[in-house]
């Protein structure tokens with residue numbers, strides 16, 4: 001295992017590459033369709049920590065393989081756990097690291113995003129899917145229910161009717177249906193997936209990082225608080241950005257008809 005602070009890093013189950021101001025994280029357990037075991041989650045979290053600490057990274061893309069973003073929690077690793085094991089370990093808690101990343105995160109999903117794979121993608125800020133992507137929460141077929149936020153985030157994304165349909169039947173939803181339902185932001189050809197996700201991430205990373213971070217935090221408030229509280233939070237964040245050099249630069253550049261040079265400060 002090498003450190004994730006350099007331009008590239010190779011772990012046993014995760015690959016990391018720095019592409020300009022974007023951190024590209026690739027889940028890499030191809031033989032198990034990127035099933036999410038404890039090691040993969042630990043390595044993913046290590047890379048996310050490094051991306052957060054790196055001032056030259058302004059956005060993160062998480063992807064998998066063409067066949068699978070991730071086929072869920074590793075069932076073989078999980079199957080013999082007891083209630084005592086899962087409650088004492090707080091099984092799944094380490095998966096939530098991604099929800100505390102303050103920089104924008106895009107999930108680039110091709111192939112299967114099932115169970116914990118779908119839940120991991122939904123923890124990102126938005127999903128770009130390939131036309132081969134298949135989403136689902138099939139935990140009911142294993143005698144359990146989603147445990148990494150699926151009942152909550154899927155319902156907020158697609159509404160009660162479709163969430164109930166997917167979670168209670170365990171069926172898969174293709175990319176077109178996922179886009180219509182509002183789960184994914186856009187669908188692109190499979191061959192272009194990573195390039196399109198990187199393009200979107202590079203654009204985001206070219207803007208002022210404090211603006212992007214506060215935009216993300218403000219949108220997330222919409223899921224956690226009342227409209228009045230959310231609007232109040234947004235107003236404070238908007239006002240706070242007038243304390244940044246980037247606000248001065250962005251508005252001066254507009255008035256002077258030139259591209260802005262953001263310093264992320």
Ligand SMILES: CC(C)(O)CC(=O)SCCNC(=O)CCNC(=O)[C@H](O)C(C)(C)COP(=O)(O)OP(=O)(O)OC[C@H]1O[C@@H](n2cnc3c(N)ncnc32)[C@H](O)[C@@H]1OP(=O)(O)O
Pocket residue numbers: 031032033035036071072073074075076092112114115116117119138139142145146147148150
């Ligand atoms: C996080 C929580 C709490 O919400 C819980 C969960 O995530 S539970 C897991 C939910 N996911 C699933 O139930 C999906 C399980 N996988 C499948 O249904 C199928 O593998 C498939 C439809 C994704 C793909 O089918 P197919 O193309 O026929 O490939 P397979 O031969 O089935 O799989 C290839 C290889 O990968 C292994 N595999 C696949 N998924 C998992 C998994 N979730 N955990 C562990 N291993 C997985 C599969 O066993 C095969 O390996 P071998 O057995 O051949 O070595």
